[in-house]
Amino acid sequence: MAVFTPLSDAQVADFLGSFDAGSLVSLEGVAGGTENSTFFVTTDQRELVLTLFEQGEHEELPFFVELLDYLDEHRLPVPGPVHDRDGIALHSLAGKPSLLFPRLPGRHPMAPNLEQCRVLGDTLGHMHVVSQHFPGHRPNPRDLNWLMAMHHRTLVYLSPEDQALMKDEVEIYQGVFGDAPPLPQGALHGDLFRDNTLFEGDRLGGIIDFYNGCTGDLLFDLAIVINDWATGPDGRLDAERHDIILSAYQARRPLDDTEREVWPTMLRMTALRYWLSRLLVVYVDPPAHDLTPHDPGRFHTILTARLNHGALPLPEASTTA
Ligand SMILES: Nc1ncnc2c1ncn2[C@@H]1O[C@H](COP(=O)(O)OP(=O)(O)OP(=O)(O)O)[C@@H](O)[C@H]1O
Ligand SMILES: N[C@@H](CCO)C(=O)O
Missing domain, CATH: 3.90.1200.10 (Aminoglycoside phosphotransferase (APH), C-terminal lobe)
Structure with missing residues (x-):
């Protein structure tokens, strides 16, 4: 599993309040990954991924947001971070830095053709x-x-x-x-x-x-x-x-x-x-x-x-x- 920090529905519903991303329908911890806590978040409007950063250099996070924003603006297939109504992507949830992303479709191609x-x-x-x-x-x-x-x-x-x-x-x-x-x-x-x-x-x-x-x-x-x-x-x-x-x-x-x-x-x-x-x-x-x-x-x-x-x-x- 890769949920190191569990979140309640109420915490996530409250968190979503600052975004134009709809209201919480369901929350599911993601099993994959080894470094961060990852959740699939379904709202009445869209499918999202919520990441809590558990380790690493938190001061580096603005670089990752800028890079993803840049690649997304240039139409590369990356999850451009969701920004809140004030234009801010990087938040704090359960005491951890957090980012919300669009959930992208597909599976990992372990035997790629x-x-x-x-x-x-x-x-x-x-x-x-x-x-x-x-x-x-x-x-x-x-x-x-x-x-x-x-x-x-x-x-x-x-x-x-x-x-x-x-x-x-x-x-x-x-x-x-x-x-x-x-x-x-x-x-x-x-x-x-x-x-x-x-x-x-x-x-x-x-x-x-x-x-x-x-x-x-x-x-x-x-x-x-x-x-x-x-x-x-x-x-x-x-x-x-x-x-x-x-x-x-x-x-x-x-x-x-x-x-x-x-x-x-x-x-x-x-x-x-x-x-x-x-x-x-x-x-x-x-x-x-x-x-x-x-x-x-x-x-x-x-x-x-x-x-x-x-x-x-x-x-x-x-x-x-
Ligand atoms: N934007 C997304 N859309 C769909 N699924 C996602 C997205 N982001 C993450 N996931 C899913 O969550 C899993 C864990 O995410 P991620 O790889 O970011 O975690 P991690 O803990 O940093 O993992 P790693 O061990 O690879 O460093 C991924 O393998 C993938 O299945
Ligand atoms: N992709 C890395 C782990 C995550 O950094 C590895 O396979 O060792």
Whole structure:
């Protein structure tokens, strides 16, 4: 379950009073998610999602609201926060910061078909074209600087081989990214896994959970997507899903020469980013709740597959994906 702070019907009915969103009909805690409390709220006018922020940097919340507002204004399929009659989105409920969103249709595509992959690549490309002009600023909190600072904390829990793997990799990334010209920048989703999208058949209902959103290398976002959406059970890349996502993406935003050059390293660095973040959750800073943490081993498998088999050739940019 992911309701860490229960709410009564009366609390939510009162909360809805400041919005033009109708009167409460029903309230249901949402089982998914691990970080925040999420509720489906039905009013006599619409279906909504209410999120209470349980952890994280609350001072970062205005950035997420601005980013979602911006993407929503540019017609990207994201849940634009609902603003109250005074134009305010961010409220406090049960002592926690809270946001109200439209409820988007669909389910998480855990075994995405090729059309869903194409739509995702197209939408991410579109999002990155738009997000290059987003005026907000929040440096990527999981970038190479974070890897360099944090990886030491997990070494004691690793085998000697894995310690060497992690240290060597971080050193290689420093060399590659330290020497490369700057990569194209913009706002990123920062965690665009399959379970942060909703599909109704082949139609993308929306991209959710922007709480890793930040500004930085657009290629970082694309590599996270390929590692999650286009990887088989053995950690190796699935050529069909890989090619269709990247072709659709590049029809919107072709990768430049530097991005193409550092791509194999970016795939490895974003795999290590999740290996490390999951190790930190399991060993170093476990959450108070007893939800099963994500498996760090999955991203160890992906990282070693990228090392042993390299990246696949990038499709050329075309305008017909
Ligand atoms: N706008 C929305 N429309 C429909 N469903 C939503 C929406 N927002 C969230 N959900 C549902 O609530 C679940 C939890 O939401 P979310 O992913 O934001 O929570 P979280 O605790 O931050 O999760 P995570 O563990 O992925 O970080 C989602 O998996 C999805 O099923
Ligand atoms: N998507 C993340 C969890 C939420 O940040 C992971 O799979 O480790």
